[in-house]
Amino acid sequence: MKTACLVTFGCQMNVHDSQRMEELLRADGFELVAEPEGADVIILNTCSVREKAEQKLRSEVGRLKRLDALVVVTGCVAQQEGEKLLSRVSHIDAVIGPDNLHELPAVLRELEGGAPPLVRAQFDTEAPRFLVNEAAPGAVASSAYVTTMKGCDERCSFCIVPYTRGPERYRSADDIVAEVARLVSAGAREVVLLGQTVNSYRDPAVPMPEGADPDDSQFASLLRRIVEQAPSLVRLRYTSPHPRHVTPDLLRAHAELAPLAEHVHLPVQSGNDRVLKRMIRRYTRSEFVARADALRKARPGLVLTTDVIVGFPGETAAEFDDTLSLVREVGFCGLFGFKYSPRPYTPALKLRDDVPEEEKQRRLEALFELSEQQLRDHLLSLVGTRATVLVEGPSKPGSKTWAGRTQRNEIVHFEAQPDAPFASSLGAGAVATVEVVRANKHSLEGRVESLSLPSAERPRAAYRRIALPLVTEAAKS
């Protein structure tokens, strides 16, 4: 049997795309292997959000050249550089952009037949295609990604995504709801809806009313339909929303829909209005704070996490202090922090990258120190409370301790005595009521009080740890 190894970099979109590529490869007779050594095909699913993506790709491909394998580059670097990658990085056999992933099996067959290196990197703007989770019942993980849209129309000045993922295109609500219902009946307990600005979602089959506010969307209606038509879904998450589409209808959905997670990752990027304007974020600090407050008012206890860029061109020390004060004011329980770095093709390239590297590092460290403190305080405040935990699996391979996540996305570890009445039912997808007995630096420890399994078929596949920006993780660069 032919073998393939998939290496994934970057965000949840890429994780989702890699999962779908795995399904395409399996259907084409490939066995998926974890290590590149010995694989017939190696696929590097790349990310270009961070600095030096192409150099990293070059060194990765360099490491692989001693192996006798076809090397395929997919993802954002593939889209960004296209044909140029073939001349600049040797040993690449194919370059496939995110909208062309369905062509992977055909491309591999052409290469196996002796074709020269190939490039497929065309946006499907006329007739968008969406990769669907085709996993069979029993092979469905307890947490599944479902894509709602692709591309981004925002054009934030620092971001390369509109260039690498193209303009916004939406999937029909009927298709999304049908996929969620099928996954839930096949064993998924949690669904994570994906989109670059997921809450700008508009159903292509249902036109928006004439003169609708550009910030308005049909995302809340989509959430309601999913909850109605997949009643055994335990948890519904979405990532990543844009603050300007936190509409009154979305707030009502948070107030009314029980499966909707009590956690929203709401990227803010800066707490200073001048910087926000030059980032082209289309909201002010006070508008962001009002939306964060409204979310928490709609769903008391809701936890917010965020993304922050430090050292954006021209950001002064006082403007960075505004970001720290915003992190305090909103009370984020976790964040992904990044030092600004110029990305090709972005509008911010016209601005001088004038914050020295040491100063960017200092700001990043100050940001993490504050966010870690807020996370510690938050976790400590939960000791003695009860939480509903969706079990992911053993804390570590072979461990007797189990791990799962609360509605707010905190990680909880707990032990189950082998003689406990429910011990034999414990596994990925079980729902445990847990008393929180201790707070660690990034997680909680709990004692199980009871366990339930929702009525749908129990998932047999191992839980895939999802790459959501977690309450308990701060990305350090």
Ligand code: SF4
């Ligand atoms: S909203 Fe802004 S940061 Fe997010 S993907 Fe679109 S352009 Fe990039």
